[in-house]
Amino acid sequence: MKIAVTGGTGFVGRALVDALASRGDEVWIISRSVKQAPSPSNVHIVTWNELKQKPQRLEGVETIVNLAGESINQRWSAAAKERILRSRVDAASQIAALVGALKHKPAAVVNASGISIYGASDTAVFDETSPAHLTDYLGEVTEQWEAAADRIPVERLVKVRVSLVLGTKGGAFPLMALPYRIFAGGRVGSGSQWMSWIHIEDMTRLLLFCIDHPEIKGAVNASAPNPVTNDQFGRAVSHAMGRPHWFPVPAVLLKTVLGEMSTLLLEGQQVIPSKLLGSGFDFRYPTIEAAMNELVGQRR
Template sequence: MRIFVTGGTGLIGRYWISQRPQDQFTVLTRQAAPHSMPPNIDYVHDLSQLKSLNDYDLVLNLAGEPIVGKRWSPQRKQAIRSSRIDLTQKLVRLIQQSQRGPQRLISGSAVGIYGDTGSMAVNESTAIIEGGDDFAQALCRDWESEALSLADTRTVTVLRTGVVLSRAGGALPKMLPAFRFGLGGRIGHGQQMMSWIHIADMAGILNNIVDGEGINGVVNVTAPNPVTNAQFTRALAKACKRPAILPVPQWVLKLGLGQASQLLLDSQYVLPDRLVEQEFQFQYPTIESAFSDLI
């Protein structure tokens, strides 16, 4: 299979590509080809280099500037939106110009689309209630809208992904040093729900969509057992064989990150009902099993 990937050098794309040596990939990247990438990849550095995507069977769209870890200045917000929404718009236009293919687009999104759900569990059929000042929710909404605009002529799947747990990148390696020194702790009151996914299950879900009959429309890419931040903290501390007794107050996060602190303080109780209905077999359905493998 020939697959065109944006965001292919990121955490998810890099891992998934490494699991599929039988396929041929073209990766869109602004950087030089990373040394750690497998050999079955060609690179392009600008979509304007391509007149169509006729030679590809599938497009996987995962590109996006990091949204976590920095304050959201007006310039930062614009960069985050452009890297997702503007790029997806250009990609959709390029697919529309391709008469022979590709027939499927798989495009990224996040559980942030649901906003702050508190203790209410949500699934793919839950109506989205928009908040007035929720940047992450508006970002996901507009990102999804661009991808789904192709649904009349192509098969489109949108991945509403939770926190991806991996040794190679993302949130976990940033948290581990503090927890290994016994300096970890819950964030705020710790009752906010966290919806997460092990990187191996993330790749398995992608394989299921690509190789099987797949899932059209939106799908929640999360483990079937979300946890509170306090439960997540206890499980991580136990895996590190250390206590977790130093909570991070909300005011510290809000002072340091401003509006971006909502990514850590909002509650998202998201269930992957469509995956469960299709009897997808999670390798790591609980946070304890995930940390047992990763730590």
């Protein structure tokens, strides 16, 4: 298959490109600039500017996977919030223009989104049928992100609502595990807030699943089937690493240090991947204990 990937140099994007290349697909990374040539012969890089001039370079592409977006792991100043929003909306809009310029349209677009669209709750359980409930900035971003994706003129659109992706080569987890490495780990805030998460290997596999299964469309929750509380998450990290779970981080400290971004750690939701489970997708890491043992376990 000929597949294009935006955000192909990011944490999730790199894992996806590697998986696509390994199975023999022809992969085109769409980037703002060409920093270095990819090593596999079946992986190519093309810039947005080049595609504006010659969109035909992607003629024959069967699926476009859009993972582009400014990192949310930064202090949310007014300027940062605008960059976070614009990067996501603009990427979807550019894909819409690209698809419109192609003579032979791709069969599908798999567009990243976020579970923030469901809003924060200590009690509710959300699946793909749950309505949007905007309670914070990221929820509003996700709503506009998906609205921009809905305007892509493609037959099959998959909106992958991504939870916390756990891996050792990027994302938030290395920083989350750091306190445990220095024997200072513990619950964050009350510890009762829910965390929906997914192992990077399952994240990659479900993207491949969405690419390969034409019956999959609409919202898809990219989360393991067993969400946990923040305290349960920390205890799983502690047990896998052989480190204590004893040093709590007060909510007021996080709010002071991180500002509005502290909501990422202090609020959450229980998200269930009903569509994937109903379609036969098999999670290799369905529990946080299995994920932690693979990522940071002492007998890894």
